[in-house]
Structures are given as structure tokens and as C-alpha cells.
Amino acid sequence: MGARDWLALAKPGDYLVFVALAALTALSCLHFWSSERPSLVVVRAKGKTVASLPLDRAAKLEVRGPLGITHVEVEPGRARVAADPGPRQYCVKQGWLTRAGAIAICAPNEVSVALEGGQSRYDSMSY
Amino acid sequence: MKLSANAADYRVARFATAAIVLAVAEAAIPTPLPGLKPGLANIVVLIVLLRHGWREAAWVAVLRVLIANLLLGQLLAPGFFLSAAGSAASLLMLMLAQRLPPRWFGAVSLSLLAAFAHIGAQLVLARLWLVPHEGIWLLSPVFASAALVFGSINGLITARLLRELPPPEPTEPAALG
Numbered sequence: 637m638g639a640r641d642w643l644a645l646a647k648p649g650d651y652l653v654f655v656a657l658a659a660l661t662a663l664s665c666l667h668f669w670s671s672e673r674p675s676l677v678v679v680r681a682k683g684k685t686v687a688s689l690p691l692d693r694a695a696k697l698e699v700r701g702p703l704g705i706t707h708v709e710v711e712p713g714r715a716r717v718a719a720d721p722g723p724r725q726y727c728v729k730q731g732w733l734t735r736a737g738a739i740a741i742c743a744p745n746e747v748s749v750a751l752e753g754g755q756s757r758y759d760s761m762s763y
Numbered sequence: 764m765k766l767s768a769n770a771a772d773y774r775v776a777r778f779a780t781a782a783i784v785l786a787v788a789e790a791a792i793p794t795p796l797p798g799l800k801p802g803l804a805n806i807v808v809l810i811v812l813l814r815h816g817w818r819e820a821a822w823v824a825v826l827r828v829l830i831a832n833l834l835l836g837q838l839l840a841p842g843f844f845l846s847a848a849g850s851a852a853s854l855l856m857l858m859l860a861q862r863l864p865p866r867w868f869g870a871v872s873l874s875l876l877a878a879f880a881h882i883g884a885q886l887v888l889a890r891l892w893l894v895p896h897e898g899i900w901l902l903s904p905v906f907a908s909a910a911l912v913f914g915s916i917n918g919l920i921t922a923r924l925l926r927e928l929p930p931p932e933p934t935e936p937a938a939l940g
Contacts, residue, residue, distance in 0.1 A: 637923075645922035649867035653875050654915060660879070661907040668900050 674736040675753030677715040679708055682746045691715065691751070701745030708749055717742060717749055774811075775819050779826040782807035786831035796905060798845060798885060801913045804831070805853070805877060809870055809921040814931055817858055824850050841893055845885045852884030853877035870925065874918030878910035 646654075679687040681699050689695055689710055696718075697708040704721035714734045717727040722744035730740045739750040768776075782804040789803050804827050812820035828850050832843045860868075860876045886906065890899045 642919050642923070645869070645919050645926070646871045647867055647869040649863065650869050650871035650875075650918070653868065653872040654911070657875050657879055657907075657911055657914075661904065661911050664907050665904040668904055 673713070673753070674734070674738075674751035676751070677708075677710050678750045678752055680748045680750070681706075691753070699747050701742070701747050703745045706742055706745050706747040708747075715749055715751060716740070717747075720747070721745055771815070771819060774815060775822045775826070778807050778811050778819075779823045779830070782823055782827040783831045783834070786827055787834055790831075790835050796902070797842065799906065799909050802878065802881070802917060805874065805881075806917050806921050806924065808857075809874055809877075809917070810924060810928070812857055812861065812873065813870060813921070813925060817854075817861060820857065821854050824854055844892075845888055848884045848888040849881035852880040856880035869918070870921035871915060871918030874921060875911070875914035878914030878917070879907070882906040882910045 674691055677689050677691055678685060679699060681701055686699055687697055692712050695710040699706045707719040709716050709718040714732045716732045717740050720728050720742045722742050727740040727742040733740055733751050736751050736753055739748055741748045786804040789800055794800055808820050808824045811823050828847050832838045837843050856876050860873050886903055
């Protein structure tokens with residue numbers, strides 16, 4: 637029994653239902669998976685905001701914490717922790733942050749880099 | 764007191780057994796995400812619905828959820844409630860969808876609509892109870908895609924089986940006693 641015979645089992649309305657539900661599925665992808673464009677990078681040290689920069693031009697920051705200096709790199713649309721004195725380097729390994737709501741936390745050095753703007757509906761965290 | 768089983772009771776028992784076997788066998792398939800599975804047992808529920816009506820289909824579905832989860836050691840575990848919510852929602856959906864004109868809408872429509880009702884109810888229950896965080900909706904495209912694919916395939920299998928299975932035997936309670 638080939639594919640054609642299988643499809644012959646479907647009635648006209650079945651195709652209608654399939655197309656409608658496929659559209660619903662596509663809409664859910666668009667709605668839930670489209671990344672909100674972040675507009676702002678917020679860098680905090682010891683809980684205080686030390687920098688709040690627009691995400692449309694490149695910048696490099698050096699933030700001092702208890703262990704030393706955390707290097708933050710900003711490029712149009714994305715930001716990352718380029719270097720950190722912390723022992724486990726989680727915030728560095730997280731790489732570039734691109735979504736609104738994304739945050740890299742260098743806990744030992746008490747520095748965090750967060751992308752904000754758009755509607756940050758979801759948090760993301762690597763730990 | 765004497766309980767006497769009629770032909771419908773035997774049918775429900777037989778079909779429920781088939782559905783339970785499929786559900787238990789399916790649990791052995793590895794899945795990347797809990798709850799993402801083909802739902803083959805629903806083929807049985809659809810066959811019963813189209814042959815013998817909603818009441819018997821509901822019995823088969825309820826027995827399937829209870830006994831398959833009992834056998835898998837999941838009874839009253841979180842997965843059981845998700846499964847029960849999904850089944851209840853798809854039964855309600857089927858109750859409405861069976862009123863669609865059968866000339867235009869066949870097993871595939873019923874299967875697809877039931878599959879989407881199933882994942883819809885599961886996601887809502889999961890959001891309200893297990894994962895009270897909006898992030899759960901990020902999973903909805905995955906579940907919707909699965910419902911689309913498996914709903915269609917199960918519907919086609921149902922249509923094929925309905926064509927190939929022998930017609931239901933006339934009810935003869937005496938022969939069954």
C-alpha cells in the first residue's frame with residue numbers, strides 16, 4: 637500500500653482540519669520562539685548597576701569585583717563576558733547572549749550581564 | 764447479587780485490553796521529552812468511537828488511562844494526571860467532533876482534533892500545577908508538531924483499520940454468556 641493509497645483514506649474535511657492545525661502549529665512556533673530583540677545590556681556588580689548600554693554599538697567594559705576584573709564585551713545585538721577571574725568560568729562559557737532576558741552571572745566576582753528590552757518574557761540562566 | 768455482562772461490556776473489555784497493550788508497549792519507546800509519544804492507544808479509542816459510539820469509547824479511554832498507568836507504576840504520579848487530563852479533554856473534543864458531517868470529516872479529523880485537545884489540556888495542567896512558569900509555553904510548538912504528525916498518522920491508521928476489520932458481529936448476548 638503506497639503513500640497515495642494512504643492519503644486516499646483522508647476525506648476533504650480532513651485536509652481542512654490538517655491545514656488549520658498546521659497553521660496553528662506554525663503560529664505557535666512564531667509566537668513562542670521568535671526571540672525578542674534586546675535593546676539594552678545591563679551590567680551589575682555587587683547588585684548595583686554599573687553600566688546600562690544600548691545594544692546597537694560595540695563597547696568593552698572592565699568591571700571590578702572582589703576577585704579582580706571581569707571583561708564584558710558588547711557588540712550590536714549581543715553581549716558576553718569575555719574574561720572573568722572566577723574559578724569555574726560558567727559566565728564566560730555561556731558565550732554570546734542574544735535574547736532579551738538572557739543573563740550571564742559571574743557569581744564569584746559578583747558581576748552579572750543581562751540583556752533587557754523588548755518584552756523579556758522569559759529568563760534564561762546557565763549554572 | 765449477580766453482575767451480568769452484556770455484549771457491550773465484552774467489547775469494551777476487549778478493546779480496552781488492546782489499548783492498554785499499545786500504551787504499555789509504547790512506553791518502552793525512548794523519547795526526548797516526557798509526554799512526547801505517538802499515542803497509538805488512541806487508534807483503538809477512535810475505532811470504538813466510530814463503530815460503537817462515544818459512550819463505549821469513553822469507557823475504553825478511561826480504563827486505558829487507569830490500567831496502563833497502574834501497570835507502568837505511574838498511577839497517581841504526576842504523569843498520570845497529565846495523561847488523565849489529556850484523555851478527558853480529547854474525549855470532550857470527540858464528543859463535539861463526532862457531530863461533524865461524516866461525509867466530509869473522517870477519522871483523520873477526529874484524531875487530529877483529539878490530539879490537539881490532548882496536548883492543550885496537558886500543557887494547561889502542567890502550567891497550572893507542575894511548572895508554574897510561563898516558560899512552559901516554549902514547549903508548545905514541539906507538542907503541537909507532534910500532535911499534528913501523530914494525529915494524522917493515527918487517523919490514517921484508524922481509517923485503514925476500519926476499512927479492513929471485519930464488520931462488527933451482530934449482538935447475540937446468548938452466544939456470549
